[in-house]
Amino acid sequence: QKEVEQNSGPLSVPEGAIASLNCTYSDRGSQSFFWYRQYSGKSPELIMFIYSNGDKEDGRFTAQLNKASQYVSLLIRDSQPSDSATYLCAVKMDSSYKLIFGSGTRLLVRP
Amino acid sequence: KAGVTQTPRYLIKTRGQQVTLSCSPISGHRSVSWYQQTPGQGLQFLFEYFSETQRNKGNFPGRFSGRQFSNSRSEMNVSTLELGDSALYLCASSLTSSGETQYFGPGTRLLVL
Numbered sequence A: 001q002k003e004v005e006q007n008s009g010p011l012s013v014p015e016g017a018i019a020s021l022n023c024t025y026s027d028r029g030s031q032s033f034f035w036y037r038q039y040s041g042k043s044p045e046l047i048m049f050i051y052s053n054g055d056k057e058d059g060r061f062t063a064q065l066n067k068a069s070q071y072v073s074l075l076i077r078d079s080q081p082s083d084s085a086t087y088l089c090a091v092k093m094d095s096s097y098k099l100i101f102g103s104g105t106r107l108l109v110r111p
Numbered sequence B: 001k002a003g004v005t006q007t008p009r010y011l012i013k014t015r016g017q018q019v020t021l022s023c024s025p026i027s028g029h030r031s032v033s034w035y036q037q038t039p040g041q042g043l044q045f046l047f048e049y050f051s052e053t054q055r056n057k058g059n060f061p062g063r064f065s066g067r068q069f070s071n072s073r074s075e076m077n078v079s080t081l082e083l084g085d086s087a088l089y090l091c092a093s094s095l096t097s098s099g100e101t102q103y104f105g106p107g108t109r110l111l112v113l
Helices: none
Strands: A013-014 A019-025 A034-040 A043-052 A054-058 A060-066 A071-076 A085-092 A098-100 A105-110 B004-008 B012-013 B020-023 B031-038 B042-050 B053-057 B064-068 B074-078 B085-095 B108-112
Touching: A013 A019, A019 A034, A019 A105, A034 A060, A043 A054, A043 A060, A043 A071, A060 A098, A060 B042, A085 B064, A098 B042, B020 B085, B020 B108, B031 B064, B031 B074, B042 B064, B042 B074, B053 B064, B074 B085
Parallel strands: A013 A105, B012 B108
Antiparallel strands: A019 A071, A034 A043, A034 A085, A054 A060, A060 A071, A085 A098, A085 A105, B004 B020, B020 B074, B031 B042, B031 B085, B042 B053, B064 B074, B085 B108
């Protein structure tokens, strides 16, 4: 079992819709959770981080964390074609200095 | 504030050669992490440095090494290059000693022929 799992996609949504990206992790001691966006040929760009159970909103983005279910998600409201990218979920394990990344979900927003 | 910078941006080497990649973190950031990204394996952690000390190392062979200088700049070295070392090498810096909230540089794309 991979430490951080994501559906590789592609997840295709129409412009203006809500895109829902999901991530599960295996280590219950994980403390910090991150979402990065990576455009083709570019480096990952931090979108959001979340530490506590519940929702965290930043503009059109909402991160949701459920530690009991070991599940973290990213919602993108009013999706735009410019949101088309690969979204990487990253988890910081307890007492570790490294981030473990999922393989990423490719999002395609259709005009 | 300037972001993370990496040099060179592109590199072509042949098998058996060695290569050194450089990373300058965001000003004030003291933690530097290195990752390898390939289409097949995704983003994999190489090592992390803080205050010139390696605190964590990923599951890579000893051909991969790194170091950090007193100004927090970091270098990684790969010796005896193999075709499978072709990848995007990413450096990420963070402010806190815990290494959280990492910000990535543009990466160095290495091609081994």
